[in-house]
Amino acid sequence: MSSEVKGIWFLSLKGYLEREDGPGAWQAFCDEFLEEYRDAVRDPLPSAWYPEEMLQDQLGLMHGRLAGGDDDAFVRLVEDVSVGGIGRFFRILLGLGSPRFAMKQIPTLWARLRRGPSSGQVRVDAGKTGALMEVTNFPFLADRNYRLLQVGTLRATLRVVGAKDVDVRIAEAGTDHARIEIAYR
Numbered sequence: 504m505s506s507e508v509k510g511i512w513f514l515s516l517k518g519y520l521e522r523e524d525g526p527g528a529w530q531a532f533c534d535e536f537l538e539e540y541r542d543a544v545r546d547p548l549p550s551a552w553y554p555e556e557m558l559q560d561q562l563g564l565m566h567g568r569l570a571g572g573d574d575d576a577f578v579r580l581v582e583d584v585s586v587g588g589i590g591r592f593f594r595i596l597l598g599l600g601s602p603r604f605a606m607k608q609i610p611t612l613w614a615r616l617r618r619g620p621s622s623g624q625v626r627v628d629a630g631k632t633g634a635l636m637e638v639t640n641f642p643f644l645a646d647r648n649y650r651l652l653q654v655g656t657l658r659a660t661l662r663v664v665g666a667k668d669v670d671v672r673i674a675e676a677g678t679d680h681a682r683i684e685i686a687y688r
Contacts, residue, residue: 506555506619506643513547515588516561522587535564552618555643562648574651581655582662589663602666602687606634609660623679636683645678653683661687 520528533545540557547553565584570577600608606629613625623641627634636657643649654671661669666687675682 506617506621506623506641507552508555508558509549509616510547510551510553511549511588511616512558513544513553513561514549515584516565517547519584519587532564532568535568536560555617555619555621559643559646559648562646562652566648566651574647577648578651578655578658581652582659585656585659586662589659600664601631602661602664603629603631603634605660605664605666606636606685609636609657632688633684633686636685637680638683639680641681642679644676644681650676650681653681657683657685661685 516532517529520532530545533541536544536557537560540554540560543553544557544561565580566572566574566577570580606627609627610625613623617623621640621642623644624639626637626639636653638644638653641649650673654673657671658669661671668686668688670684670686672684673681674684
């Protein structure tokens with residue numbers, strides 16, 4: 504077992520596509536998945552575990568098909584999908600806190616959404632106006648879409664807590680690690 508992710512990743516995109524493009528949009532998108540994932544992804548369960556490679560396939564489709572290969576459009580898409588996917592309870596919890604509080608929750612959130620020996624570790628040092636996030640032992644960071652995913656999901660999390668002037672930048676990245684600098688107010 505490499506790494507697994509919760510089905511909420513797929514449900515978030517499903518909800519987004521159905522809101523934006525109508526009821527059949529998700530099923531049409533599922534037709535583009537690698538054949539080995541198509542049946543599983545058509546009706547994902549939020550708390551079920553799926554192979555990380557299935558998310559990797561989804562990210563590739565999102566970047567190519569939905570964002571037209573444009574990195575900035577992909578990050579905005581990830582951000583919008585993530586805001587929609589943040590549950591009501593978590594949104595209320597985050598809304599009670601500051602950007603610093605939200606950033607300190609990232610390692611816990613990561614651990615609840617991923618499992619397995621290749622699921623990586625996350626450490627966050629957060630202050631009043633910024634944070635440094637380090638992800639280690641996560642081989643999927645070799646895929647550029649995963650690095651961009653971090654930017655979009657962090658922006659979404661900070662957007663939910665009302666942070667202003669958010670800047671998320673990959674300061675360093677390798678095949679299994681990344682250092683991400685986040686500024687906010």
